[in-house]
Amino acid sequence: MLEISGLHVSVDGKEIIKGLDLKLETGKVHAIMGPNGSGKSTLSYVIAGRDGYEVTAGDILFKGKSIIDLKPEDRAAEGIFLAFQYPVEIPGVANTTFLRESANAVRRYRGEDELDAMQFIRILREKVKELGVSDDLLKRAVNTGFSGGEKKRNEILQMSVLEPSLCVLDETDSGLDIDALKVVSEGVNRLRSPDNTMLVITHYQRLLDYIVPDYVHVLADGRIQRTGGKELALELEQNGYAEFTNAAA
């Protein structure tokens, strides 16, 4: 699904990712864990194509094609979705409008017919029901005044509308209490399929109790330091990241 090789990324002239290799398999859940400042968020942004994250060496292949020159909107249309750690509030733009603009933009890119308001509402209602999101969230302005849990649920709703093949979840657990965490995780699990790939980026093992990964990678000092199964997360929870940060230093 995604193949990153020898990747170096600089932000404002400072190198954050320093020769990262990572392979994500179709139908699998990969977790990336790492200490603060290890480059976790940078990795998620560079996959999604944020301006200012400069790839100085290496490549990212998505379904076999390099994406490093693609605009963020084109990556989204190709099937990459980034769930934000801090979803952005957009006052004055109704959530439904935003979701439809987003869905139709992706459909246009793919050469599919756009959905009119009625068609879209029908699809949206289904998704909303599936994920147990309250109707109220649709009428309100995008993320505006949403609680932490509502924002994350809204991210999952967007994800289910766009039906991406690669979902990158950046610290989805941050700012969530345990109940919200369960609800959001259930949403993510429902979207798991043999055709898509999840990349779960997290600082704590807690989230991985609910979204159980197939692989765990340790990211420290801008590189993948170790790869293992889900038991690696437990080991990290016990021993911390000292081993890796020391090795890196």
Add this chain to the structure above:
Amino acid sequence: MTTLTDNILPFSDILAAASDNPLGQDLNWLQNMRNANGALYGDMGLPTIKLEDWKYTNLTSLTDTSYRSAIEADGAASIDVMPCVFQKGNPGARLVFVNGMPRLDLSTPDSLPYGVTLEPLAQVALRDPAFLESHMGKVADDKDRSLLALNGAAMNSGYVLHVSKGVVIDSPIEIVFIGGVAEEPLANFPRNLIVLEENSQADIVVHNVGVGVGAYFVNSVNEVSLAQSSRLRMFGVQEDALEATNVSTTCVNVSKDARFSNFNLSLGGRLSRHETYVALQGTGADCKIDGAYLMRGRQHCDNTLRIDHLVPDTSSDVLFKGVLDDESRAVFQGKIVVHRDAQRSDGQMHNKSMLLSDGAEIDTKPELEIYADDVKCSHGAASGHVDETALFYMRSRGIPDAQARNLLIQSFLAQSLDRVTVDLINDALLEKITQWLPATCYRQQEWIEE
């Protein structure tokens, strides 16, 4: 005060011929008013940037062009497509001016309820000169504003809206000024009077629209008098032609428990300046002065206003928001003055601008001047660029860059637009804003590519 040495005095030939103007030619008091104002203007000249209030807006470009005062014959120009701010037409009354002159054949003032008159100024000067005499120059009576003086001397047109006691007009009245339909640069000096008697209500939309490409000049004065417990909601859509200069002075007296609200959407013109002066004269008087300015190219838009809280228990609320692209420039100068006895005044004033390019500029100066000790007042100003994180968020959802920027501008202006509670007008303003957006054409472009 201005010194006489550096005056700029365009329009002097227009002033010299002002007494020949058929409007009010046989009314002594009006001729006296013209003469007195002509003398004031002669002393002051056009405002220059040496004046504190005019520091950011330079009118010298007006001297580059020689303007002729519009006459009745100029109003006869033919109009191919009648502009209307309402997508589905306006259910209410409408009065149309072409090149500043009233065109009753294009107007429908007859749908107004009993007790309301909406007429061209010249018609009222013939039918009821006493009414004019008792209202003209009574609200806008300042002696040291030269544009006001210029209008007072050169007035050649205008409208009068008079709503009798207790009458409520349901549908918005639409006043349309179509400019630029001429071979040569015309100058218009509309004088408009709005008089609402006790407990009456009206909504009015003033649409300034240019159809030509050449220069023209509009210097209008609105005198608004709101009696006890009346309510006027006024909306301006200014989309003059790109070589046009539009300056206006709106003076409003608000009596006890009367309410005035105004929303000005500025889109057009090379240079525009809207001055608003509100006097809250009776307890319970309330005003809401709002605006949005959307400028591009080298356009310049200035909103200058002053609100006087003269008595206790009055309130004012001001919100101006703007979006500036290219090398456009906007000015906001607002002042709330709470006089000594005006206890428990509530005054809010805010100005926010979004700059889409490094060449755009906003000069903003919200001020409070408070002489009472028990007041609730605040003011603020902010400007910024497009929020890059929000932009990335939208693009990561597949929304193309240009369209995402559009949405962010709409989001920025939503707070202003939400304050326009008349649905019909809200829709009309939203449509105008949407048409202006830099990438509204994205769908059209795609359509062309296909």
